[in-house]
Amino acid sequence: MTKRRFFPTLSCLAVAGICLAATAAHSADMPQLPQAIKDKGAIVVGTKCDYPPEGYLDTSGKAIGIEVNMAHKIAEYAFGPGTKAKIECVTTANRVPSLIGGKIDLIIATMGVNKKRAEVVDFTEAYAWSASSVLVMEDSPIKALDDLKGKKVIFVKGAWQIPWFEKNYPDIEHMRLNTVSEALQALMQGRAVGYAHDLPVQLGLAAKNDKIRLLDQQYKIGIRAAAVRPGEKEWLAYVNACLDKMKAEGVFPVWIKEFVDPAQQAEKLLFWDMSKKPAS
Amino acid sequence: MEYHFSFPYIWGAGPDLMSGLWMTIRISLVSIAISVVVGVVGASIRVFQIPVLSQLTSFYVNFVRSTPLLVQMFFIFYGLASLGMPLSAYWSGVLSLSLWGGAYNTENVRGGFLAIPHGLREASSAMAFNKFQFLILIALPVGMRVSIPAILNTSVSVLKNSAYLQAIGLAELTYVAMDRVAMDFRTLEMFAAIGVLYLGLVLLLSFAVRRLEYVLQRPYRTS
Numbered sequence: 001m002t003k004r005r006f007f008p009t010l011s012c013l014a015v016a017g018i019c020l021a022a023t024a025a026h027s028a029d030m031p032q033l034p035q036a037i038k039d040k041g042a043i044v045v046g047t048k049c050d051y052p053p054e055g056y057l058d059t060s061g062k063a064i065g066i067e068v069n070m071a072h073k074i075a076e077y078a079f080g081p082g083t084k085a086k087i088e089c090v091t092t093a094n095r096v097p098s099l100i101g102g103k104i105d106l107i108i109a110t111m112g113v114n115k116k117r118a119e120v121v122d123f124t125e126a127y128a129w130s131a132s133s134v135l136v137m138e139d140s141p142i143k144a145l146d147d148l149k150g151k152k153v154i155f156v157k158g159a160w161q162i163p164w165f166e167k168n169y170p171d172i173e174h175m176r177l178n179t180v181s182e183a184l185q186a187l188m189q190g191r192a193v194g195y196a197h198d199l200p201v202q203l204g205l206a207a208k209n210d211k212i213r214l215l216d217q218q219y220k221i222g223i224r225a226a227a228v229r230p231g232e233k234e235w236l237a238y239v240n241a242c243l244d245k246m247k248a249e250g251v252f253p254v255w256i257k258e259f260v261d262p263a264q265q266a267e268k269l270l271f272w273d274m275s276k277k278p279a280s
Numbered sequence: 281m282e283y284h285f286s287f288p289y290i291w292g293a294g295p296d297l298m299s300g301l302w303m304t305i306r307i308s309l310v311s312i313a314i315s316v317v318v319g320v321v322g323a324s325i326r327v328f329q330i331p332v333l334s335q336l337t338s339f340y341v342n343f344v345r346s347t348p349l350l351v352q353m354f355f356i357f358y359g360l361a362s363l364g365m366p367l368s369a370y371w372s373g374v375l376s377l378s379l380w381g382g383a384y385n386t387e388n389v390r391g392g393f394l395a396i397p398h399g400l401r402e403a404s405s406a407m408a409f410n411k412f413q414f415l416i417l418i419a420l421p422v423g424m425r426v427s428i429p430a431i432l433n434t435s436v437s438v439l440k441n442s443a444y445l446q447a448i449g450l451a452e453l454t455y456v457a458m459d460r461v462a463m464d465f466r467t468l469e470m471f472a473a474i475g476v477l478y479l480g481l482v483l484l485l486s487f488a489v490r491r492l493e494y495v496l497q498r499p500y501r502t503s
Contacts (some may be wrong), residue, residue: 097465097467101467116464157458176459185358189362206425259466
């Protein structure tokens with residue numbers, strides 16, 4: 001090599017070396033994407049479609065929300081910027097069968113962690129926490145959970161409020177419907193005296209509707225996580241890494257501002273900050 | 281991933297399944313009975329061409345046959361309540377299944393009436409029977425025997441369609457299965473169990489109707 005070409009070549013090599021090192025360092029942040037997902041070229045994620053602001057439909061019928069954005073973010077990390085995840089609407093009752101049956105590869109659908117569920121799916125680390133609450137009509141005489149004794153309460157099929165009430169208030173009559181919207185409609189039509197479900201969704205419902213109100217009493221604090229099929233360790237590690245990255249990048253406050261009314265943003269932020277979770 | 285099919289689980293869910301089964305039987309039998317009556321009334325109106333009622337019956341049959349049953353159920357359960365006429369899940373179920381079955385039975389019975397030999401019509405006019413006497417004494421006995429297979433078909437459909445009522449919160453068999461799956465995730469066990477139970481119910485219903493047909497054929501048997 002002549003003297004004239006030596007330094008330009010050396011500096012090109014140096015730059016190339018630095019770039020390679022940088023890429024290597026970047027991909028060392030994230031574990032290996034499982035081959036099965038790589039081959040598919042896309043991730044299929046089950047989210048809620050009736051549960052604002054985590055997952056709901058906009059006016060054109062497209063799924064949007066905080067958890068939907070989480071799904072799209074994971075797709076971006078896996079396949080590059082601009083990639084979107086394929087979103088499948090799931091309900092509390094059918095999210096686990098959809099996962100086990102292979103219809104979806106990942107659940108990010110307001111799923112609470114408990115022992116029974118952990119026997120059939122593998123949970124990621126927690127990304128949010130929640131409490132449970134009861135909605136009643138604005139003019140209802142019911143003020144506390146004890147007032148519900150012997151009355152009819154609406155639940156969504158599969159919700160963990162059901163076993164909690166079966167244990168703590170066994171004489172309550174249950175009416176179990178399939179979705180949040182059906183449950184709310186049934187409550188407003190007077191088919192039951194209360195509707196028991198998660199505080200995050202009921203906060204939003206009560207804020208938008210002055211005919212219903214939340215009981216002051218809350219119960220059953222729990223944590224929320226994403227879920228994959230049991231035994232898929234690579235995929236679990238990958239999703240956990242994605243969740244860590246999202247937390248580090250500070251995306252959750254941004255998304256909460258995007259999807260939540262200003263009046264409730266502070267309250268919502270609490271649920272997405274694991275350090276603020278009460279002891280029980 | 282291995283799946284371990286668990287018979288003990290199905291056995292454990294037995295009491296819940298039995299209560300769901302009983303609700304399915306109750307609501308199906310009531311709806312089938314009402315839908316047969318609706319069918320006879322509707323067919324009579326159409327065959328005798330009673331003004332106004334005839335057109336209304338035609339519209340009712342076409343409407344029910346052109347809209348999905350689930351939509352009809354939601355309309356009756358949620359829609360009527362919004363209009364100030366709330367019905368419980370049970371009565372919403374009976375109403376929607378009876379109207380649905382009644383529309384199909386109207387056509388089934390009408391087909392039976394059309395199969396009545398014309399000579400019988402002439403003979404009854406000759407004997408100065410009025411429309412009502414013709415209906416009770418001749419049209420129903422002869423016409424219904426022809427339409428029994430079709431009515432059985434519709435009745436089986438009513439029984440199977442009672443499964444839709446899980447969406448309005450009625451605790452029948454499919455509701456119990458979906459509820460248990462939502463809590464315990466044993467999809468295969470639950471849906472296999474109710475599949476077998478529904479099959480059993482349909483076979484029982486078919487057997488009962490075939491016995492009825494046998495009994496009704498007695499006047500025509502030569503041996």
